[in-house]
Amino acid sequence: MTWTIEDSKKVYGINNSDLHFLDIDDTGELQLIIKGNKIGFNSILKKLESMNINNSFTLRIPQLINYQVEKIQNTFMSLIKKYEYRGRFKPLYPIKVNQQKLEVHTVVNSSNYYGLEAGTKSEFLLLLKIFQSQQHRLIMCNGVKDREYMAMIRDAVNDGYAVYVSIESITEAELVYEIVPYDKLNLLLRIKPYVDVKGYWGSSASRNSKFGLAIHDLLSVLEYIVINNFSDRLIGIHAHPGSQIEDINDLKKYIRFMIDIFKEIMNRGFSQLRIIDFGGGLPVDYHSDDLKDPVMHYAEAIFQCILNSNLDKHPNIMIESGRAVTALSSMVVVEPIEAHSIFPERPAIEIEYAIDLIDRIDKCNSIKELSQIYQDWSEYSSEEFSFDNLVSVEYYSGIIKNKIRYSLMNYTDWYEFDNLEPLLYSNVYLYGNFSVFNSAADAVVVDQYFPLFPVINLHLQPESIVRLVDISCDSDGEISMFKTKHSDKPLFSKDNYPLTSDSNIFLKGFPVGKLSELDKTHIVIPLVGAYQDIIEANHNLIGDLADVMIIYDDGWKITLHQAAQSIEDIVKELGYTLAIDADPYVNF
Helix, strand or coil: CCHHHHHHHHHHCCCCHHCCCCEEEECEEEEEEECCCCEEEEHHHHHHHHHCCCCCEEECCCCHHHHHHHHHHHHHHHHHHCCCCHHHHHEEHHHHHHHCCHHHHHHHCCCCCCEEECCCHHHHHHHHCCCCCCCCCCEECCCCHHHHHHHHHHHHHHCCCEEEEEEEEEHHHHHHHHHHHHHHHHHHHHHCCCCCCCCCCCCCCCCCCCCCCHHHHHHHHHHHHHHHHHHHHHEEEEECCCCCCHHHHHHHHHHHHHHHHHHHHHHHHCCCCCCEECCCCCCCCCCCCCCHHHHHHHHHHHHHHHHCCCCCCCEEEEECCCCHHHHHHHEEEEEEEEEECCCCCCCCCCCCCHHHHHHHHHCCHHHHHHHHHHHHCCCCCCCCCCCHHHHHHHHHHHHHHHHHHHHHHCCCCCCCCHHHHHEEEECCEEEEEEHHHCCHHHHHHCCCCCEEEEECCCCCCCCCCEEECEEECCCCCCCCECCCCCCCCCCHHHCCCCCEEECEEECEEECCHHHHHHHHHHHHEECCCCCHHHHHHCCCCCCCCCEEEEEECCCCEEEECCCCHHHHHHHHHHCCCCCCCCCEEEEE
16 A cells, blocks of 8 residues: 555544644654644654653643634634624633633633633633723623622622623522613523534533523513513523534524524514524534534534524624634643553464464455454363463464454445454553543543544554553543544555544544654644643642643744642642651651
8 A cells, every 4th residue: 555644644634624733744743833834743842851841741832722713703704794794793712611821811812802701600700800901801601690699790790891691590580680780781591402412512402401491481581571671681592502513404403493592582572682692512623534614614504594594683693612712722742651562472372273263364255254253263262271372362363353354454344344343442552651631531521532643653654553541540541542534545554454434433542653663752632722621630649741832923932831730739739748858758
């Protein structure tokens, strides 16, 4: 097979969709692209070595937040112009996605009119501080609101802050009417969308959603607003369908439902209704495969559904997409420790039964026969247990799996093989100096897919696939899932793992160019800028990696943004005092 760099880009998803900021040079080195300028990862690693940063680290790229904010705004504004849309566009960033100062302030500084969303009293207090000198900036108050929260909103609007309040219950309607001044009320009703969407967070857009007004509660709140004469303070509706709607039909179902709710409320005489806040739903293309432009995909669906609905007036559009704003801005760069193969390189003794099965594989004429051979070997049991026999069984297991994968390449329907999953499991695992729980917790918490790739040898046909495991004392401390890409050109590793397919096939391991050079590379986990910093866990007292910031401004600037978390800092959070005596025993 003749392998090209374009094949590598296809397999890894590099320089495509939401990995547009990465590329591969002619030597196979991974490159970072900012403002059209490229820097190789080896250059980044050498610079950090000169700064005495030699371990794993988190690479912060704030300019990718700038890029995403501008892309979202420009996409919606271009469609407003294209369709001669008469409503306005107002984006919000929900700070629950990443509350760190670098990320939030970068969002705010990227746009003059980007607003922020708070889901709790604590977040609201933070936003008041952030917007202290920019009180015209919009703050959306979501989440459960008690009397204290409403009093905070009252004080904020009296101080001149621009605050919208999303009402989620009849109790909240009563509190906001009682506490917040009438002339400063700006209300939206949070709707429980009666639609089903696929995906981990699909329950956010169903009748089982934790949030939103059920239809009978919605009618009760509307009645309360009418009775108490503040109908003119209801300016919009709001819902949240989860942060990853990749299916366009699901997305359109949700959008049409919100438009229908908007119409119904308008028809009940709420003449000031002018906003539909669609919440989230804008996906990040972690697979870097199906969605060529997630932002345009999402925005076009909103405009098309509204324009096809024959509304008398075009509503102002609000969105609260956070994942798409910050996910691209951080990546974890993992220092390898050592690699191990599950299978030995040679047998201790020959197993005639295994040799016969291998000969049968070469003569197979159908997937059914291959499946039977695999089953026969899986059921094989020697009469004698010995270390030599066990070593040989493991050796032949690797050979048989490899040869069956090779034979399956002759069949277009290879993915229908009965025992496919064990054949797609990597034989090699690589220890990385990091903790999945601290750096990419969603991989464990919600089985979130993250792409993986080494920083060298990307121009080569991969020799095999590798599982990346961390140094935590937990079997969940692994991140190695790899999605085969859709392609008309069948691509395989040298040991016959399929790297492209027409189906959604997942390998347990990611491709690497040279197994023998795993200790000379680092492994990159991109797209970790959303949620991972907030839900991190110091499992086994493995704390935060060093934060390294890189920007391009008339040249590349690489700085240490924050040092790695020390053991002393971690145990102090747990209530201990750590002192290291001269003798070298550690006292708590």
